Amino acid sequence: MDDVRHTARGESWVDAAAGTVSREAFVSDDVFRLELDRIFHRLWIFLAHDSEIPSPGDYVVRSMGSVPVLVVRGSDGELRVLLNSCRHRGTKLCRGEAGNARHFVCPYHGWSYALDGRLITTSYDGHLPPEMDKADWGLVPVPRLETYRGLVFAAWDPGVPALSDYLGDIAWYLDTLFWRSPQGMEVLAPPHRWRVRANWKIGALNFIGDSQHVRTTHAGPITLDRVRSEKDGFYVTGGDSFQVVTDRGHGCTLTYLAPGMKEENYLTHPPALGAAYAETLGADQLAMLHHLRVFVGNVFPNFSFIESQVALGEKAVIVRQWQPLGGTEMEVLSWVLAEREADDGYKQRALRHGFHNFGAAGVFEQDDLEIWASATQASDNPIAQRYPYSFHSSLPFDRSPCEQGRWPGTTYRPSNTEVAQFAFMRRWQAAMGSPDRA
Amino acid sequence: MNGEAPAKASDDAAFVEVLRFLHREAALLDGRDYAAWLGLLTGDIRYVVTARVSRPAEQGPLDYAIVDEDADTLGLRVRQISDPKLTWAENPATLTRRFVSNLEVEDAGAPNHHVAHSNLLVYRQRGTAPDGDFYAGRRRDVLRRVDGSLRIADRLVRLDHNVLFDGSLSVIL
Ligand code: FES
Ligand SMILES: [Fe+2]
Numbered sequence: 001m002d003d004v005r006h007t008a009r010g011e012s013w014v015d016a017a018a019g020t021v022s023r024e025a026f027v028s029d030d031v032f033r034l035e036l037d038r039i040f041h042r043l044w045i046f047l048a049h050d051s052e053i054p055s056p057g058d059y060v061v062r063s064m065g066s067v068p069v070l071v072v073r074g075s076d077g078e079l080r081v082l083l084n085s086c087r088h089r090g091t092k093l094c095r096g097e098a099g100n101a102r103h104f105v106c107p108y109h110g111w112s113y114a115l116d117g118r119l120i121t122t123s124y125d126g127h128l129p130p131e132m133d134k135a136d137w138g139l140v141p142v143p144r145l146e147t148y149r150g151l152v153f154a155a156w157d158p159g160v161p162a163l164s165d166y167l168g169d170i171a172w173y174l175d176t177l178f179w180r181s182p183q184g185m186e187v188l189a190p191p192h193r194w195r196v197r198a199n200w201k202i203g204a205l206n207f208i209g210d211s212q213h214v215r216t217t218h219a220g221p222i223t224l225d226r227v228r229s230e231k232d233g234f235y236v237t238g239g240d241s242f243q244v245v246t247d248r249g250h251g252c253t254l255t256y257l258a259p260g261m262k263e264e265n266y267l268t269h270p271p272a273l274g275a276a277y278a279e280t281l282g283a284d285q286l287a288m289l290h291h292l293r294v295f296v297g298n299v300f301p302n303f304s305f306i307e308s309q310v311a312l313g314e315k316a317v318i319v320r321q322w323q324p325l326g327g328t329e330m331e332v333l334s335w336v337l338a339e340r341e342a343d344d345g346y347k348q349r350a351l352r353h354g355f356h357n358f359g360a361a362g363v364f365e366q367d368d369l370e371i372w373a374s375a376t377q378a379s380d381n382p383i384a385q386r387y388p389y390s391f392h393s394s395l396p397f398d399r400s401p402c403e404q405g406r407w408p409g410t411t412y413r414p415s416n417t418e419v420a421q422f423a424f425m426r427r428w429q430a431a432m433g434s435p436d437r438a
Numbered sequence: 439m440n441g442e443a444p445a446k447a448s449d450d451a452a453f454v455e456v457l458r459f460l461h462r463e464a465a466l467l468d469g470r471d472y473a474a475w476l477g478l479l480t481g482d483i484r485y486v487v488t489a490r491v492s493r494p495a496e497q498g499p500l501d502y503a504i505v506d507e508d509a510d511t512l513g514l515r516v517r518q519i520s521d522p523k524l525t526w527a528e529n530p531a532t533l534t535r536r537f538v539s540n541l542e543v544e545d546a547g548a549p550n551h552h553v554a555h556s557n558l559l560v561y562r563q564r565g566t567a568p569d570g571d572f573y574a575g576r577r578r579d580v581l582r583r584v585d586g587s588l589r590i591a592d593r594l595v596r597l598d599h600n601v602l603f604d605g606s607l608s609v610i611l
């Protein structure tokens with residue numbers, strides 16, 4: 001890997017004291033290749049929600065960095081993540097993005113694998129030498145696979161810590177979204193997928209906590225919002241709002257109703273589900289959810305979530321994978337989820353309203369994406385790269401956390417600084433600098 | 439309808455009326471005359487755009503919605519992209535050119551009600567990008583006569599896309 005490392009110009013892209021980050025980190029293909037090695041082919045990567053593949057033989061095809069994998073439910077009901085590449089000469093076993101299979105037959109020479117990856121036959125087993133043991137030639141399994149609250153994560157480095165240790169304090173917050181009713185959440189439709197010519201980290205930074213972009217980027221949906229108007233203080237950051245940074249660079253931002261906002265306009269959670277939440281969550285988690293208006297965050301590196309009630313009715317839970325394709329392009333996968341206990345009408349509204357705002361044609365999304373692409377494009381030249389990006393509005397705040405002990409992680413106010421974003425960048429720098437910093 | 443012919447084709451008069459309507463509508467959208475375009479919709483419009491999951495052919499096509507609007511939410515979407523102060527994705531405006539073809543009109547058994555299937559190809563160019571992109575798909579429109587003129591009561595656009603390109607769909611199809 002050292003050869004790759006030396007082609008990337010900066011030893012260090014993040015200047016923690018100055019509050020700046022080199023633009024090279026957001027455009028360079030050399031940096032991207034190092035990210036694959038140090039981050040995406042090493043750490044825990046979110047791949048799927050287990051409700052996407054409920055039955056034996058169901059599979060989805062996803063990516064861990066540049067590595068295509070099958071996430072498949074075996075005949076035994078167990079989830080597995082397997083390299084989507086034939087052990088003979090590399091052909092993809094599954095060439096679509098989802099489906100159901102009884103076994104995987106390679107279209108090239110017919111090697112055939114069980115759902116658990118075992119090689120059943122090469123079609124010419126009689127031609128094999130005795131020293132070739134078919135047991136060694138199954139589909140390559142990812143060495144680490146764990147599910148947290150239905151969220152499927154996998155890692156190529158066998159030495160990564162247990163997923164619950166890796167998630168640490170962010171797990172408490174994930175529970176309030178993904179485990180707040182006894183049956184948990186389900187995905188309501190296949191993920192929206194789109195490419196955008198922007199660096200993947202812009203998405204992660206935007207979701208970990210970028211309250212400053214909302215008024216300018218999203219002037220459209222904000223102005224058109226008839227119920228929750230600017231006059232009502234809806235887009236003013238409420239005094240209770242805060243940001244969270246946890247170990248390993250995870251974080252989230254919680255924006256609460258501002259004083260004086262008309263509560264009846266902000267149905268915070270469907271009443272029918274309120275009782276279910278009380279069954280599952282602790283009192284402190286229920287208190288955290290009370291009057292919470294926008295809840296957005298990122299698990300390092302590229303798994304994001306948002307629950308927001310903006311512009312339209314139901315509070316949809318949306319999750320993201322920011323899938324890097326190079327220094328200047330990513331593919332975004334975006335799912336909408338709801339509580340399994342919710343009635344079908346609610347689920348349909350949550351789905352429609354969710355992707356009306358955030359998705360392949362979302363009214364919030366479209367303005368974000370145009371801006372992210374323009375930031376990437378304008379930074380992709382050597383002159384611009386003499387001038388780093390500013391994360392200055394983290395510095396006056398990131399040494400003075402608030403309310404230690406009340407909420408997990410380290411918390412900060414106000415919620416509209418760049419503290420969480422800069423924590424993400426520092427964590428990214430640490431991971432890039434040392435392969436051992438899982 | 440996905441490939442198969444309409445149960446019963448309309449007569450030529452209906453066909454010509456629908457063709458004229460769809461051509462006029464495309465011109466309004468390419469010209470960004472959204473106020474006039476909204477006038478072509480019934481008050482109970484449903485407007486849906488789908489994309490396609492890529493999966494084994496034996497398991498059949500699976501579409502999923504990327505846009506699903508009623509009159510209210512479609513109105514919000516259109517107001518956003520038609521007001522330069524309310525959009526970045528469409529300011530500067532993307533350039534579009536729509537091609538509507540391969541029209542088949544079903545005889546729906548009522549003179550004030552047509553079901554029209556058409557191919558749609560939209561060339562779209564954004565900003566100073568050197569090359570444009572295409573959206574392609576097949577539409578199924580339910581057209582109803584209101585106060586003497588046809589209106590769109592239901593539109594389903596089945597895009598022939600799996601992973602969408604270049605960010606977000608910010609135009610009407
Ligand atoms: S490449 Fe798969 S059987 Fe030969
Ligand atoms: Fe945004």
